[in-house]
Amino acid sequence: MALLSPARGLRCRRLARWFAGALLGLALTAAAAAATPSIEYQIKAVFLFNFAQFVEWPPSAFRDARSPLVIGVVGEDPFGNYLDEAVRGERIGDRPLVVRRYHRGDDLTGCHILFISRSEDSAVASILASLRGRSILTVGEADGFIREGGILRFITENHKIRLRINVEAARAVGLTISSKLLRPATITTADNDRD
Amino acid sequence: MSSSTPIRQRLMTMILGTSGVVLLVTCAGFLSYEFLTFRQTAIRQLATLGEIVAANSTAALAFDNEDDATEILAAVKAERHIVAACLYDRMGRLFSRYPATAPAGGFQAAPGRDGYRFVGGYLEGFVPVVQVRGSQRLGTLYLRSDMGAMYERLRLYGGIALIVVGISSLAAYILSRQLQQQISRPILALVETATAVSEQGNYSVRARKLGEDELGVLTDAFNHMLERIQAQNLALQQAYDDLRQTQQTIMQQERLRAVGQMASGIAHDINNAISPAFILVESLLEREPALSHRTREYLGMVQRAIEDVAQTVSRLREFYRQREPQLTLAPVSLNQVAEQVADLTRARWGDMSLQRGVVISLKRELAPVLPVIMGVDSEIREALINLIFNAIDAMPEGGVITLRTRVEPGARAPAEAAAAGRVVIEVSDTGVGMDAETARRCLEPFFTTKGERGTGLGLAMVYGTVQRHGALIEIESAVGRGTTLRLLFPLPPAVVQPLAEAVELPPRAAPLQLLLVDDDPALLASLRQTLADDGHEVFAAAGGRAGLAAFHAARTEGRPFNAVLTDLGMPEVDGFRLAAAVKAASPETPVFLLTGWGQGVAPEGDAPACVDRVLNKPPRLRELREVLNLVRPRRS
Numbered sequence: 001m002a003l004l005s006p007a008r009g010l011r012c013r014r015l016a017r018w019f020a021g022a023l024l025g026l027a028l029t030a031a032a033a034a035a036t037p038s039i040e041y042q043i044k045a046v047f048l049f050n051f052a053q054f055v056e057w058p059p060s061a062f063r064d065a066r067s068p069l070v071i072g073v074v075g076e077d078p079f080g081n082y083l084d085e086a087v088r089g090e091r092i093g094d095r096p097l098v099v100r101r102y103h104r105g106d107d108l109t110g111c112h113i114l115f116i117s118r119s120e121d122s123a124v125a126s127i128l129a130s131l132r133g134r135s136i137l138t139v140g141e142a143d144g145f146i147r148e149g150g151i152l153r154f155i156t157e158n159h160k161i162r163l164r165i166n167v168e169a170a171r172a173v174g175l176t177i178s179s180k181l182l183r184p185a186t187i188t189t190a191d192n193d194r195d
Numbered sequence: 196m197s198s199s200t201p202i203r204q205r206l207m208t209m210i211l212g213t214s215g216v217v218l219l220v221t222c223a224g225f226l227s228y229e230f231l232t233f234r235q236t237a238i239r240q241l242a243t244l245g246e247i248v249a250a251n252s253t254a255a256l257a258f259d260n261e262d263d264a265t266e267i268l269a270a271v272k273a274e275r276h277i278v279a280a281c282l283y284d285r286m287g288r289l290f291s292r293y294p295a296t297a298p299a300g301g302f303q304a305a306p307g308r309d310g311y312r313f314v315g316g317y318l319e320g321f322v323p324v325v326q327v328r329g330s331q332r333l334g335t336l337y338l339r340s341d342m343g344a345m346y347e348r349l350r351l352y353g354g355i356a357l358i359v360v361g362i363s364s365l366a367a368y369i370l371s372r373q374l375q376q377q378i379s380r381p382i383l384a385l386v387e388t389a390t391a392v393s394e395q396g397n398y399s400v401r402a403r404k405l406g407e408d409e410l411g412v413l414t415d416a417f418n419h420m421l422e423r424i425q426a427q428n429l430a431l432q433q434a435y436d437d438l439r440q441t442q443q444t445i446m447q448q449e450r451l452r453a454v455g456q457m458a459s460g461i462a463h464d465i466n467n468a469i470s471p472a473f474i475l476v477e478s479l480l481e482r483e484p485a486l487s488h489r490t491r492e493y494l495g496m497v498q499r500a501i502e503d504v505a506q507t508v509s510r511l512r513e514f515y516r517q518r519e520p521q522l523t524l525a526p527v528s529l530n531q532v533a534e535q536v537a538d539l540t541r542a543r544w545g546d547m548s549l550q551r552g553v554v555i556s557l558k559r560e561l562a563p564v565l566p567v568i569m570g571v572d573s574e575i576r577e578a579l580i581n582l583i584f585n586a587i588d589a590m591p592e593g594g595v596i597t598l599r600t601r602v603e604p605g606a607r608a609p610a611e612a613a614a615a616g617r618v619v620i621e622v623s624d625t626g627v628g629m630d631a632e633t634a635r636r637c638l639e640p641f642f643t644t645k646g647e648r649g650t651g652l653g654l655a656m657v658y659g660t661v662q663r664h665g666a667l668i669e670i671e672s673a674v675g676r677g678t679t680l681r682l683l684f685p686l687p688p689a690v691v692q693p694l695a696e697a698v699e700l701p702p703r704a705a706p707l708q709l710l711l712v713d714d715d716p717a718l719l720a721s722l723r724q725t726l727a728d729d730g731h732e733v734f735a736a737a738g739g740r741a742g743l744a745a746f747h748a749a750r751t752e753g754r755p756f757n758a759v760l761t762d763l764g765m766p767e768v769d770g771f772r773l774a775a776a777v778k779a780a781s782p783e784t785p786v787f788l789l790t791g792w793g794q795g796v797a798p799e800g801d802a803p804a805c806v807d808r809v810l811n812k813p814p815r816l817r818e819l820r821e822v823l824n825l826v827r828p829r830r831s
Contacts, residue, residue, distance in 0.1 A: 005283065018446050023593070041261065045256060047257075049331075050257040050258065050326075050333075051205070053253075053326040053328050053331075054253075054254060054326065054328075056328075087239075090330060090331060091330055092328055092330075093328060160259070160260075161258075161259065162260075163258060177649065178254070180250075180251065180253055180254035180326075181254050181257075181264050182254075183251075183260075184254050184255050184258045184260035184263040185258070
């Protein structure tokens with residue numbers, strides 16, 4: 001929903017596109033109403049986008065300087081089209097942002113941020129294993145996500161979404177996480193991560 | 196600063212004013228700069244802080260961590276002047292605040308426009324929170340800085356500036372007090388000197404020179420000017436003194452000349468006037484043997500008096516002729532002269548004083564035996580008369596005049612005492628006396644204490660007489676104790692012949708035919724009578740013209756005159772012209788010139804060639820006989 005996008009609330013230069021979005025919205029009103037995610041996932045969608053701003057990938061992770069930064073969602077998508085709305089038109093440097101959705105078994109190596117949906121809780125270990133060594137910021141919600149080799153996990157504490165990061169794992173695959181991101185997050189390792 | 200302000204104060208004011216204004220302008224500029232940059236600095240400082248805090252707040256906003264945001268905001272407490280801060284999230288909602296306990300109502304509900312602005316005593320700023328790599332705005336940071344502290348610092352700067360100005364002014368005052376003297380001291384020294392010069396008229400003072408600058412040059416020029424003025428003053432004074440002295444000399448000479456002219460005229464008149472008396476008295480004494488002894492004695496006194504008059508008159512001229520007359524010294528008895536003087540002045544000290552109710556007596560204390568001296572008795576007599584007149588004048592209340600003579604022996608051995616001694620005659624009075632100054636000056640010509648009555652010549656004449664006789668004069672006097680004037684005459688070296696009582700007259704000349712010319716009838720008559728008594732045939736002509744006519748008439752008749760006696764001063768044809776005419780017609784005829792002008796007008800040596808002999812008036816019988824004896828009678 002273009003009108004509801006918090007990321008666009010203050011952007012006047014988007015007015016032209018607002019009309020286009022509004023027309024599209026009218027056409028898809030029924031389908032869109034069914035796809036509206038919960039507040040929690042709205043926030044998480046923004047968080048996924050924000051990660052792109054606080055993490056640096058090695059140049060080898062991109063084909064060239066202008067190739068897009070891909071946010072992938074594997075499994076059942078909880079964001080609806082909210083994630084697409086959040087990243088639409090946004091850039092990280094020269095790179096546009098692209099959202100891709102995967103199913104279990106798909107080749108996941110083309111993405112840079114991979115959200116592993118709750119629907120894939122049972123396959124987390126195998127998914128992570130298939131991505132071992134790749135410069136992909138893996139984000140998950142499962143309890144043993146860090147222990148199984150994931151880098152970043154959403155945790156809900158006192159109705160607040162908190163982050164838990166395995167800095168070693170990130171460093172191991174060549175990702176540089178901004179110290180600023182580490183401030184609001186909890187740093188952990190695969191060995192002593194708790195649920 | 197008025198035009199009458201002292202230069203010292205003006206210089207001080209100028210120096211202090213200049214330095215003070217410079218300092219104030221400098222400080223004002225400094226403070227203005229501080230004030231302007233101070234705001235910019237404040238904005239920059241707040242902006243820097245804002246950037247840092249905003250950069251640190253990105254993750255907290257991005258990941259919605261309020262605690263982290265509060266923690267980051269709390270760091271601004273290190274900046275004392277930040278009184279409030281807060282973060283708004285990307286939706287514009289108040290997200291976290293500083294101080295953490297501050298009520299939410301103390302902040303704007305939504306962020307304002309980005310940028311910094313001064314509101315009241317605060318500087319406020321809204322800073323966008325953006326992650327560098329991302330393009331999305333994550334939120335807004337709000338900072339509020341209390342400017343009071345900054346303004347306080349500005350005030351401190353102002354205070355420091357004021358103190359600096361104060362201290363600098365004090366330093367400038369102390370320095371300028373010293374430095375201004377370099378200019379003011381030479382000027383003040385000049386002023387002091389100029390004042391001294393103008394107020395005291397003292398041109399000998401000089402200004403002190405205190406340097407080689409323009410003021411030094413000015414001082415030099417001023418001193419040079421003073422020197423020239425002083426020199427010119429001196430020259431002027433010198434010229435004035437010279438002029439004054441010259442003027443006094445000229446006045447003195449003029450006075451003498453006037454006196455001399457007057458005296459000469461008087462002498463002429465007196466000589467003419469006394470000539471008949473003299474001739475007649477002489478004639479009586481000569482030709483009248485039947486005269487009683489008493490008559491003969493009186494006639495002798497009259498004759499002496501007339502001779503004294505003639506001598507006095509002749510000496511009057513000396514004052515302006517200033518020529519030492521040839522003295523014919525003769526033995527003089529001072530005792531005799533004293534007696535004569537007492538007799539001659541009796542009228543003054545006796546009768547005239549009595550008429551005024553004053554008693555003056557004259558006492559004679561004459562030495563019984565007194566050597567004669569060589570001198571001119573008439574001069575000495577006149578000098579003594581002068582002294583007695585002075586004594587009378589000095590005794591307005593009466594008193595005693597003493598005439599005293601004595602021999603004063605010299606200091607040598609008794610055998611030579613006479614030769615070294617002096618004959619003294621003195622005149623003492625008991626009058627008012629003289630003070631030292633008067634005694635010192637009383638011999639000067641024209642010095643008188645008698646006011647209009649005195650000529651100032653009396654004692655000067657006495658002094659002249661004394662000098663001509665080689666004598667000394669002594670004055671003893673004290674105020675209120677009388678005066679003694681003492682004349683000390685030298686004793687003559689050889690034994691002097693006793694004074695001849697009478698000189699034998701030359702014998703009568705052979706009878707002659709004489710032409711007598713004079714414009715004074717009395718003289719003409721008396722002289723004619725005397726010459727006729729001697730047996731001469733005398734034709735008397737009452738003037739030069741008449742004389743010349745008679746002379747020519749006689750020659751025409753073939754009975755020319757044997758000699759011509761003529762007066763000198765006559766109207767129309769005077770003695771010289773007559774003599775010249777006679778000599779032109781008959782060179783062998785002797786011409787004798789009689790003159791009342793005395794030696795002064797036609798002295799012996801200056802007699803013109805046409806005059807054979809000059810005879811002074813009054814003519815003496817002896818002289819007449821002497822010259823007439825030389826005349827050879829043409830027919831006998």
